[in-house]
Amino acid sequence: MAEFTLTGLRIVHQVAAAGSFTRAAELLGYTQSAVSRQVAAMEAAAGAPVFDRTRRGVALTPAGQVLVRRATEILADMAATEWELAGLRDRLAGRLTIGAYPTAVMALVPRAMAQVTSGHPGLAVVLEEASTPALLRRLRAGRSDVVVIGVGHDLPDYDLGELRQTTVLQGDLLVVVPDTHRFAHLDGVTVPDLAQEHWIAGDGAAGEPQFGAWPTLSDPHIAHTARSWSTRLGLVAAGLGITVIPDLALPALPTGVRAVTVTDSRWPGRATVAVTQPHPSPQAQAMVTALQNQAARLRGTTA
Numbered sequence: 001m002a003e004f005t006l007t008g009l010r011i012v013h014q015v016a017a018a019g020s021f022t023r024a025a026e027l028l029g030y031t032q033s034a035v036s037r038q039v040a041a042m043e044a045a046a047g048a049p050v051f052d053r054t055r056r057g058v059a060l061t062p063a064g065q066v067l068v069r070r071a072t073e074i075l076a077d078m079a080a081t082e083w084e085l086a087g088l089r090d091r092l093a094g095r096l097t098i099g100a101y102p103t104a105v106m107a108l109v110p111r112a113m114a115q116v117t118s119g120h121p122g123l124a125v126v127l128e129e130a131s132t133p134a135l136l137r138r139l140r141a142g143r144s145d146v147v148v149i150g151v152g153h154d155l156p157d158y159d160l161g162e163l164r165q166t167t168v169l170q171g172d173l174l175v176v177v178p179d180t181h182r183f184a185h186l187d188g189v190t191v192p193d194l195a196q197e198h199w200i201a202g203d204g205a206a207g208e209p210q211f212g213a214w215p216t217l218s219d220p221h222i223a224h225t226a227r228s229w230s231t232r233l234g235l236v237a238a239g240l241g242i243t244v245i246p247d248l249a250l251p252a253l254p255t256g257v258r259a260v261t262v263t264d265s266r267w268p269g270r271a272t273v274a275v276t277q278p279h280p281s282p283q284a285q286a287m288v289t290a291l292q293n294q295a296a297r298l299r300g301t302t303a
């Protein structure tokens with residue numbers, strides 16, 4: 001009788017995050033046939049298909065959604081177990097520099113930093129916030145140990161050759177509205193519902209993930225643009241428009257606004273990825289593990 005395995009769950013989780021067998025194999029360092037075999041074994045254990053294969057990649061079936069949700073929880077628990085056991089064996093020390101794009105700094109990266117420093121008080125962690133091209137230049141030059149970037153739809157095809165990539169979070173987008181808005185108490189909205197809204201758009205530096213109006217909305221009305229999240233959310237709270245926000249930033253929402261889900265099959269999503277040198281130091285690997293652990297926790301609290 002087929003059984004679930006950690007390797008199989010990890011591969012299913014990566015395929016779901018990457019959106020294709022080929023991309024998952026590249027990220028994991030496996031052959032595509034090995035990935036296919038593991039997915040087939042997990043489908044046998046589940047007793048149902050996990051993915052629907054399409055020309056654009058793969059999509060989760062209902063059984064796949066259950067399996068990936070549980071796999072996220074199991075892998076987070078295993079990462080936490082490995083973290084605790086590592087703490088019994090040694091205590092990392094020295095200095096670690098982590099760079100990240102601004103949205104990741106709102107909640108995910110600070111929580112991962114807190115996890116690392118609480119487990120290893122001898123390790124000094126330095127945070128740098130910058131655009132993705134600058135982050136990658138610093139990583140290649142050896143001035144950063146870990147950088148956190150966004151990849152996917154409408155983002156540049158960054159040169160990540162010879163670098164190690166770990167998918168931290170496959171992200172969703174939501175809209176943020178004033179808590180007095182007609183959407184504020186709805187379970188969700190559709191793209192046509194957004195057609196007449198005024199939008200607060202981001203004006204980030206080149207190379208940063210940009211957040212304008214809803215990405216598949218035609219001819220949106222941009223009422224204001226602002227560089228910082230605090231300004232954008234302040235404009236929303238004042239009733240001057242609505243804005244788009246990735247789910248990894250939800251824990252940092254201020255009072256006076258609400259996040260609302262949007263049903264949109266045309267939005268392929270983006271991913272948050274931790275990038276290191278091909279052979280990361282133990283300190284860098286500890287940070288990557290903490291990022292994965294905190295991403296799973298954020299996903300659990302915002303699901």
